[in-house]
Amino acid sequence: MHARIVTRSQLSIRCPAQSQYVAPVRHALAGFLQALDFERQPLEDITTAAGEALANIVEHAYARCRKTTERYLELTAKLDREGRLRVVVSDGGSFVERRKLPGRGFGLRIIRAIAARLTIDTSDGTRVRMIFDRGS
Amino acid sequence: MHARIVTRSQLSIRCPAQSQYVAPVRHALAGFLQALDFERQPLEDITTAAGEALANIVEHAYARCRKTTERYLELTAKLDREGRLRVVVSDGGSFVERRKLPGRGFGLRIIRAIAARLTIDTSDGTRVRMIFDRGS
Amino acid sequence: MKKKEGIKIIRLGGELEIGRKDEIRDSLASSDDAAAVLLDLGEVTYADSIALTELLRFCADSARNQRPVALVIKTPQFARLVQYAGLATAFKIFGESSPALEYLTECTRES
């Protein structure tokens, strides 16, 4: 696939922060990656990492927010100039700092095992930025 | 689903104009529509219409182009303010005007049966713009 | 000339679309020895106009050879596609295999 052709590809989805939307957003990402010629394993790994970030929004992001807050989840994905995939999963809630509970806390661990880079920006809602090499 | 939340959703994919990319682009669109809460029948109809426009690119768009032309297909989808879905399928080739051949020419007919509106702009490549009501 | 015998069943499933055009054409090729053909498309999850064009061509060939063809279509997307293309009467379509088989048996008995 010609790098020049695919660099304009972009996926961006925003929907209510409810558990039933996580799978469809993941499916959209999988179709997007399939169209960009990603192999099966990196495709599965990337959607797994994105799925964890999305699930965290549903589980935690709006736990401490007022009822009137617009509760959304958002995913954007695009290739950068180096051919790496950048995925940002964001919400308008507030990041919950807490000590790790036993038998929990696997989400971020899984993302770290898969993504080449992970940064979490909590200045305005939570933005989980992940960069993936094409290989995985 | 809250109209306010989903209006920012957008899908945009560009890939080589080859037959093996049509299904993945369709799958990405299906996942996107699923995340936007489209019902099964309109979801299938919209991906059917988009699939026809994409197949036309592979079959016709670059038939009269020089080898050096960048042969891509592109799909963008988003909701407009009225909650209707706008899909644009475009290429950098040239539209082929011709008389209808017997046993062919079903693609545009299928699109017209499904889309609330269809316009084809052939001023710079071909841009097939389709508008779908949420109901179908 | 070899006498044509029996009903040949051709089964196609999954997504019948542009990416599988050659495969669809190959699957539909050479049914010369059959008296009739049942195209079992019950497991098709998606079809496009490329598939319709191949099916039309196959049915036209078969008609030229007095070989009746019945299609089994079960999935709504495929059924609607045929409607949208204005081809509802171009094919002999059944929702289940058994009436399609009965129809073909009847056809071959008559001839």
Add this chain to the structure above:
Amino acid sequence: MKKKEGIKIIRLGGELEIGRKDEIRDSLASSDDAAAVLLDLGEVTYADSIALTELLRFCADSARNQRPVALVIKTPQFARLVQYAGLATAFKIFGESSPALEYLTECTRES
């Protein structure tokens, strides 16, 4: 007290993810009457950490009740997920059902 008997088989398939959390929890509830449990997850097409958490909880409960549990995992995504989460040794995992059953039979015979 009723004697626990036999190996209970619980089968879960498809996508084991946040949208099915309650269903997963319900499927794993109440295996009190079984001597051992085989969790057949061979048909799982996708799993996430929510599913892992439910599985861990189930295995911890079972361990407290001296009820051995074996997992059958066949799909690569699920197998990698367990690795990425650092849980490879937290579960007794098999790639096929028959060695898992043998293992559980052995366990229940010993006790």
